[in-house]
Amino acid sequence: MILLDAIYINNSGGKILLDYLIQELEKSEKKVFYLLDSRVEGKISYLNGSKNEVLLIQASLLNRYKFYLKNKNRFKSVLCFGNLPPNIRLNAVVYTYFHQQLYIHLPKDASLMLKVSFFLKRQLFKYFFSNTDYWFLQTDYIKTNFATKFNVDPEKVIVFPFYPKLIENPNVERIKHSYVYVSNAPPHKNHLRLINAFCSFYDKYHIGRLTLTIDYEFTDLLEIVKEKINLNYPIYNIGFVQRDKLSKIYRQSEYLIYPSTAESFGLGIIEAIENGCKVIGADLPYTYAVCKPSLTFDPLNEQSIFEALSLSLSENTSPSYAKISNKIEELISILK
Structure with missing residues (x-):
């Protein structure tokens, strides 16, 4: 057994x-x-x-x-x-x-x-x-x-990487210059720098929208998001998202932006690529371990995040692709 x-x-x-x-x-x-x-x-x-x-x-x-x-x-x-x-x-x-x-x-x-x-x-x-x-x-x-x-x-x-595929929502229109970060919000997920950089980006270009999935328990961060929304920044926090809705969120977005300072896997990166997003990722080894990103930035530097967002406005941004595959069958076969 x-x-x-x-x-x-x-x-x-x-x-x-x-x-x-x-x-x-x-x-x-x-x-x-x-x-x-x-x-x-x-x-x-x-x-x-x-x-x-x-x-x-x-x-x-x-x-x-x-x-x-x-x-x-x-x-x-x-x-x-x-x-x-x-x-x-x-x-x-x-x-x-x-x-x-x-x-x-x-x-x-x-x-x-x-x-x-x-x-x-x-x-x-x-x-x-x-x-x-x-x-x-x-x-x-x-x-x-x-x-x-x-x-x-x-x-x-x-x-042995493994991950479940999302339920596909093919009939979704992708929104130009839209950015999503699907993640809860412990400190190493680095939401605050992303929010500040996005607001600076919007101040300069007056374009773009940022979708976040911060759960209700992160009250201090939610208060900051609320303040930014009240200042008319196009930031949308949709809270925790059930998996059967995630594909739609990714397919509506042009870019996944992923500023986490520490990851062992980065499941959201794989999910986003499989649903057609380009990835703007932290210039850290965990990013390159799972994908070839379209753009990168220093996650500890708000200016660097701002510059990556600015570069994403180019029409010539290359697509991202995943470097890993699902090995659930191999893993299960070992267990006797």
């Missing part, structure tokens, strides 16, 4: 990938035990009627330890989906899917709180490090940095 441990995944891009992974595992008819975060209760309807076992528990080190202690010999293979290997060594082949770049490197402008938080998380990560046999990662760039940072045998690190 396979154990899928996703106890620390409950929202954002991780939840999107988890949903897709579980649905593909269900199609495979493999025998799986799903250990999930109690916060996803009511959000996993695709498991209704499943023949596999599902256990929802409160995400904590203690609860996870108790589960592993009780089930140490039960599983043939284990996939920990959420960066952290098991609390103890198991009598099973263990794979850990690592998808948090911040364990490797923090942005230059990271807050003190973020630095302290990830210092503590790294200590825990290192403590459990030897409890896995293999690591699954999303890009070759992350693989290289991960192997160097943690002194791992590259043969134990396997690149």
Whole structure:
């Protein structure tokens, strides 16, 4: 039997990938035990009627330890989906899917709180490090940095990017000089610099519109957006967008602009390209790991973002293309 441990995944891009992974595992008819975060209760309807076992528990080190202690010999293979290997060594082949770049490197402008938080998380990560046999990662760039940072045998690190395709909305008219940033808004997502740069761009050219997807919990940033809108800047915050609506948002936009200062994958970049957007991306390795962008900028420099927006007005901007492919079938085939 396979154990899928996703106890620390409950929202954002991780939840999107988890949903897709579980649905593909269900199609495979493999025998799986799903250990999930109690916060996803009511959000996993695709498991209704499943023949596999599902256990929802409160995400904590203690609860996870108790589960592993009780089930140490039960599983043939284990996939920990959420960066952290098991609390103890198991009598099973263990794979850990690592998808948090911040364990490797923090942005230059990271807050003190973020630095302290990830210092503590790294200590825990290192403590459990030897409890896995293999690591699954999303890009070759992350693989290289991960192997160097943690002194791992590259043969134990396997690149397995995977992502669900969006439901297509083909009959949508693309709006000229429109920019979209599909992302929630923790500090490293860098919304404030983008907003300021876009406003400077609009002041000069009086053209363009910016669509954001900032959720209600980011009150300080939403207040800034509201102030800009009241000053007649064409900024549209549409909040959290369900996946069945995302394709339409991308297909309405000419450009995806992606100023994040740290990413392990950048799912939104792939989704945007597959839906016909050109990419204006941060001049950082994670961008080049997944695509050839149309334009780039220094994400820590508002003037650089402004200049990239200005260059996007050219009629000769080259298209963007993706460099990775979906390897969900290969990943699932390894699990026994």
